[in-house]
Amino acid sequence: MKKSNTQRILFSYGNRFVQNLRQAAMTKAPKKFFGDYRTGEKMKAQRVRRVALISAVAGVLVAGLISAPSSQAAGQIKIGYINATIGPFAGPAPEITKGFNLALKEIKGQVNGKKIVVIEEASDATAATALEKAKKLVEKDKVDIVFGPLSGDEGVAIANYAKKTPAVTFVNTASSATETTLQVKAPNFFRFHGDAAQWSGGVGPIAYKQGYKKVAIVADDYSFPYANAGGFATGFCKAGGTIVAAQWPALGTKDYSSVIAALPKDIDAVYAGLGGADAVQFLKQASEFGLKKPLIGGAILVDGEVLTSKAKIGDAALGTIAGGPVPTSDYHSKLWDKFVADLASVGTTPNIFNVLGYNSGKSMLAGLVAVKGDLSNGQKAYRAALSKLKWNSPTGPISMDKNRNAIVSNFIYQVISDGKGGFATKTLLKQDNVAQGKKVFGRVNSCADVK
Amino acid sequence: MTRYRALITGVLLFAIVFPFITPDPNFWVSSGGTRALWLGLTALSMSYLNRNLGLMSLGQLFFSGVTGYIVAISSVRHSVDYIYSVPIAILIGTLSGIVIGYIALKTKGVYFLMLTLAVTLGLYSFANQAQEITRGHTGINSIPSPEAFGIDFNSPRALYYLILVIAVLIFAATKFLEKTSFGIALNGIRDNEDRMVSMGYRTLPLKMIAFVYSAFIASISGVLGIWYVTNISPDSVGLLRSIDLLVIVVVGGASYLGGAFVGAVLIAVFEAFIQDITTYYVGATGILFIVVLFLAPQGLMGITAQIRARRSASKAVTK
Numbered sequence: 001m002k003k004s005n006t007q008r009i010l011f012s013y014g015n016r017f018v019q020n021l022r023q024a025a026m027t028k029a030p031k032k033f034f035g036d037y038r039t040g041e042k043m044k045a046q047r048v049r050r051v052a053l054i055s056a057v058a059g060v061l062v063a064g065l066i067s068a069p070s071s072q073a074a075g076q077i078k079i080g081y082i083n084a085t086i087g088p089f090a091g092p093a094p095e096i097t098k099g100f101n102l103a104l105k106e107i108k109g110q111v112n113g114k115k116i117v118v119i120e121e122a123s124d125a126t127a128a129t130a131l132e133k134a135k136k137l138v139e140k141d142k143v144d145i146v147f148g149p150l151s152g153d154e155g156v157a158i159a160n161y162a163k164k165t166p167a168v169t170f171v172n173t174a175s176s177a178t179e180t181t182l183q184v185k186a187p188n189f190f191r192f193h194g195d196a197a198q199w200s201g202g203v204g205p206i207a208y209k210q211g212y213k214k215v216a217i218v219a220d221d222y223s224f225p226y227a228n229a230g231g232f233a234t235g236f237c238k239a240g241g242t243i244v245a246a247q248w249p250a251l252g253t254k255d256y257s258s259v260i261a262a263l264p265k266d267i268d269a270v271y272a273g274l275g276g277a278d279a280v281q282f283l284k285q286a287s288e289f290g291l292k293k294p295l296i297g298g299a300i301l302v303d304g305e306v307l308t309s310k311a312k313i314g315d316a317a318l319g320t321i322a323g324g325p326v327p328t329s330d331y332h333s334k335l336w337d338k339f340v341a342d343l344a345s346v347g348t349t350p351n352i353f354n355v356l357g358y359n360s361g362k363s364m365l366a367g368l369v370a371v372k373g374d375l376s377n378g379q380k381a382y383r384a385a386l387s388k389l390k391w392n393s394p395t396g397p398i399s400m401d402k403n404r405n406a407i408v409s410n411f412i413y414q415v416i417s418d419g420k421g422g423f424a425t426k427t428l429l430k431q432d433n434v435a436q437g438k439k440v441f442g443r444v445n446s447c448a449d450v451k
Numbered sequence: 452m453t454r455y456r457a458l459i460t461g462v463l464l465f466a467i468v469f470p471f472i473t474p475d476p477n478f479w480v481s482s483g484g485t486r487a488l489w490l491g492l493t494a495l496s497m498s499y500l501n502r503n504l505g506l507m508s509l510g511q512l513f514f515s516g517v518t519g520y521i522v523a524i525s526s527v528r529h530s531v532d533y534i535y536s537v538p539i540a541i542l543i544g545t546l547s548g549i550v551i552g553y554i555a556l557k558t559k560g561v562y563f564l565m566l567t568l569a570v571t572l573g574l575y576s577f578a579n580q581a582q583e584i585t586r587g588h589t590g591i592n593s594i595p596s597p598e599a600f601g602i603d604f605n606s607p608r609a610l611y612y613l614i615l616v617i618a619v620l621i622f623a624a625t626k627f628l629e630k631t632s633f634g635i636a637l638n639g640i641r642d643n644e645d646r647m648v649s650m651g652y653r654t655l656p657l658k659m660i661a662f663v664y665s666a667f668i669a670s671i672s673g674v675l676g677i678w679y680v681t682n683i684s685p686d687s688v689g690l691l692r693s694i695d696l697l698v699i700v701v702v703g704g705a706s707y708l709g710g711a712f713v714g715a716v717l718i719a720v721f722e723a724f725i726q727d728i729t730t731y732y733v734g735a736t737g738i739l740f741i742v743v744l745f746l747a748p749q750g751l752m753g754i755t756a757q758i759r760a761r762r763s764a765s766k767a768v769t770k
Contacts, residue, residue, distance in 0.1 A: 017633055020631040020632040023631070023632065053751075053754060053755060054458065054462070054713075055461075085730055086733060121730065122726075122730035124733075126684065126686035127589070127590055127592070127682050127684045128680055128682055128684060128686055128687055129686075131680060131681065131682055132482070132680075133726075135478075135481065135482055136478065139475070139477040139478035139481065140475055140477075140478035140482070140723075152589075153588055153589045153590065153684065156589055156592060157590075157592050157682050157684075160593040160681070160682075161681070164593075164681075177589070179589070221579065221580070221588060222587065222589065223587075223588065223589045250579060250588075251588065442582055443582060
């Protein structure tokens, strides 16, 4: 058989390659090891110095390892706190800390004489980093409880890690993917707030009643907005509305002009499931381009944290309907008013992040108070106390379901002008005892996806 | 010869007894040792290309990512046994090096860098969007380590030794490959490709073999990586992780094979300490990078050469 030109070339190369390998295997190996292109006498002196250098580095490493703190002081409770202070949520992340600190202050940072030590680690809202930080807190700092994380996919990863780490209790701070509790079901993972589908479940029927029949979805492309949009679409489609289009730009998108341009003309409203810096950017561009359609917001689109930003989002944000765990400006109760005053004392106003930081932190600490700080016996008593925990939070009663996800109160609200050039929010509906649904949502592109 | 052997033996011995002598073995074996070896192995695939072909590739995470995703998708989501999924995934990851190498190796310098980076970012976007296959931004969680030969590699110590053995084997194989006439021909191409062509060498196939070999290393480290991290998501193959690798390679010394591991150990240990002190650890690592490059432009492995050069320069002056 005649060989083609390519075959011949390949064959000759293969042959030469194998020959080379064989030849090299038979000849004695040259001396140099830590590869350098230089050869000859200089190599020897260089090698000596290199040995010295590497020994020195190794010595420093060993010294560092030995001096690493490894003791666990008695009479304290260690809480490892993971917060996404790097990346897309760097803005709102410190708000969680403010809420958590209020809860810590209320018990004076100790339970039954045991001091509560908080070790904070920064994540960048990616699952891999959150996992790395959780491992570090558990393995190196030997914390009793892990408190975190912020973002949806981090939560899914940490709940999976919790399953493999039965000695430690995990309390979620703000991450709200449905999967975290509904599917992973780690027996030592607790979430004292609703998932994103719980927050937006009531928005759909109200939007339909406002006369929105056809809606297009624009939302960030990860688990939290999926759940958020899924909750909305479930109620909306059931009421009779239709989802006519959906776009899923990546988290951290800086330019929404093509997204806004691609919105269909014959829609009544746009559902915008964006948050943080993305929400501000979207609202700003929607204002600039004169987007005439009313908005329906995901839980963090028109959150206090966004509405108090300095960007020009006015025309777009006004009139937006949204749902979430945060009561509105016109809401009053004894506990809520005290909470708002406490927040004012640390220089902030209510938003979803400090509300969740406070409610989750307070729940975690209330469990500790209930067992008088006793974490012995594999934290059994503590976990039982958390599962049974029922308390009146500033935003309404909180209790746990069998998957350790909270049953909570929820608020459907509308953004209005406060008459001074800023924004206020008005409650349209307060829902009580909202429990988690039974479906984990992916991207919702039409009503068929939520049936 | 003896000194070189002593050094090798010393480093190896230290690596072998490390899990027994380190305080806090739960943390340091896994987040120190295993992490450094895994990062080092991935960085090795990068510095091999740079050292032997003078090409800096940011595409290594593409091969790691392809392999990692194939293993994770087939074994975690469709419960295919690791015996089948791992070799097939490594094979696909390695062979994808042929396609990408064929295109990328026609370019040089910054074009090569950008092309390989584009491939990595392409995988990032795909993994982010193809939700049905890759589970999108959430990624795939709870990836178990294998149980083989009666050993459960889910134990941190077992996984550490597995990665150590593989890293040593690959490092030795790479050293060996450099000494073959194939390796010498590569150095010829790196130094003057035109001359090699005029001497009758077909340079593209030689470069392809080197590129595919580096894809092979990256593929193996991709599998080890998902076992260590237990998760794979688009961020595992994104731009930031590629830059992290570049930092490791450059800090360790981009023209030394051992530099990959030296850089990885330095970064892993530095990050493990600095995160106790400040939550601005990314910035702190950046400062470390600048300081190292300011004092040792050739990386840590290049310090001795740097000192020697300075000495001979000062000698020349005194004469």
